[in-house]
Amino acid sequence: MEKILELKNLRTWYSTDNGIAKAVDGVSFSLGRNRTLGVVGESGCGKSVTALSIMRLIPMPPGYFAGGEILWKGRDLLKLSEEEMRKLRGNDIAMIFQEPMSSLNPVFTCGSQIMEQLLNHRDISKAEAKNRSVELLNLVGIPNPLERFSSYPHELSGGMRQRVMIAMALSCNPALLIADEPTTALDVTVQAQILDLIGKLQGETGMSVMLVTHDFGVVAELCQDVIVMYASRIVEKGTVEQLFTNPLHPYTRGLLKSIPRLGASKERLHVIEGNVPSAVNLPGGCRFAGRCTLADAHCRKEQPELLSFESGHEAACWKAGA
Numbered sequence: 182m183e184k185i186l187e188l189k190n191l192r193t194w195y196s197t198d199n200g201i202a203k204a205v206d207g208v209s210f211s212l213g214r215n216r217t218l219g220v221v222g223e224s225g226c227g228k229s230v231t232a233l234s235i236m237r238l239i240p241m242p243p244g245y246f247a248g249g250e251i252l253w254k255g256r257d258l259l260k261l262s263e264e265e266m267r268k269l270r271g272n273d274i275a276m277i278f279q280e281p282m283s284s285l286n287p288v289f290t291c292g293s294q295i296m297e298q299l300l301n302h303r304d305i306s307k308a309e310a311k312n313r314s315v316e317l318l319n320l321v322g323i324p325n326p327l328e329r330f331s332s333y334p335h336e337l338s339g340g341m342r343q344r345v346m347i348a349m350a351l352s353c354n355p356a357l358l359i360a361d362e363p364t365t366a367l368d369v370t371v372q373a374q375i376l377d378l379i380g381k382l383q384g385e386t387g388m389s390v391m392l393v394t395h396d397f398g399v400v401a402e403l404c405q406d407v408i409v410m411y412a413s414r415i416v417e418k419g420t421v422e423q424l425f426t427n428p429l430h431p432y433t434r435g436l437l438k439s440i441p442r443l444g445a446s447k448e449r450l451h452v453i454e455g456n457v458p459s460a461v462n463l464p465g466g467c468r469f470a471g472r473c474t475l476a477d478a479h480c481r482k483e484q485p486e487l488l489s490f491e492s493g494h495e496a497a498c499w500k501a502g503a
């Protein structure tokens with residue numbers, strides 16, 4: 182597997198009034214060319230901060246990189262100047278967010294915002310940028326793209342706005358698309374359509390995709406590889422098949438049980454008791470121990486490292502496989 186992105190022991194921390202929030206605390210993983218990676222975990226586990234770190238969009242202060250490396254095609258992004266980073270963003274790595282309304286500017290038409298993106302990154306004329314923008318709207322499945330070019334964001338549905346965001350993200354053929362909960366704000370049918378679209382575009386362009394979600398079902402739809410995050414660290418990683426057929430970490434098993442199944446009543450939906458510990462007050466020992474039915478004194482005392490159990494399948498748990 183050719184790695185295009187490799188995180189090595191990344192630590193992204195924030196200074197807060199209550200102490201240091203260790204939002205990402207020693208995260209290592211790699212992403213292959215043409216692969217789709219799911220990043221899954223409950224709210225507050227560090228998924229978005231991981232994604233924003235790769236884009237170098239962490240507000241500083243209060244945030245800072247306390248250690249580690251983010252290697253993009255071998256170059257450490259943490260060492261690039263802001264200017265170099267600006268060129269990389271959009272061109273090589275693009276990102277879409279949960280709420281497309283907050284990333285689109287309400288006072289400009291959708292088409293002009295895509296054009297702007299193209300003109301910023303490419304040496305092309307306005308007429309070419311306009312043609313390409315209409316093509317992109319068509320590519321992401323927006324009906325009547327020429328008319329929609331002149332629509333303002335508020336004139337479109339949530340699903341259509343997310344398609345516009347995807348068109349913008351794809352405008353410069355990024356090698357990596359990071360999608361942070363791209364379908365969370367959408368209803369179920371539209372969610373499926375957007376996931377299908379991302380999958381189709383991934384296949385056509387060969388870009389890599391990093392999909393952040395709290396929903397394991399979404400990972401199953403779209404991803405080949407997966408990392409599970411808990412309390413600012415990775416607790417399990419492997420292929421989607423490995424994690425679905427042989428989940429090693431009790432947290433992964435809990436998440437898998439909580440996937441809603443067709444016909445299952447809401448009451449029967451399994452939820453893991455308890456809450457994710459605060460990033461300013463992380464427990465010593467295994468961070469999941471407080472919610473784990475298997476935890477013993479050793480688990481509460483010593484933090485387990487990620488260990489390999491089968492090729493490419495790693496878990497950080499003293500009871501893994503038990």
Ligand SMILES: Nc1ncnc2c1ncn2[C@@H]1O[C@H](COP(=O)(O)OP(=O)(O)O)[C@@H](O)[C@H]1O
Pocket residue numbers: 195197202203204205222223224225226227228229230231243459460461
């Ligand atoms: N600007 C910030 N200041 C302080 N803490 C933050 C900030 N942003 C995120 N955090 C903390 O970092 C942790 C991880 O957040 P986040 O990556 O947004 O979680 P997720 O995306 O998995 O829901 C949380 O505990 C959150 O409170």
Ligand SMILES: [Mg+2]
Pocket residue numbers: 228229230361362
């Ligand atoms: Mg998030």
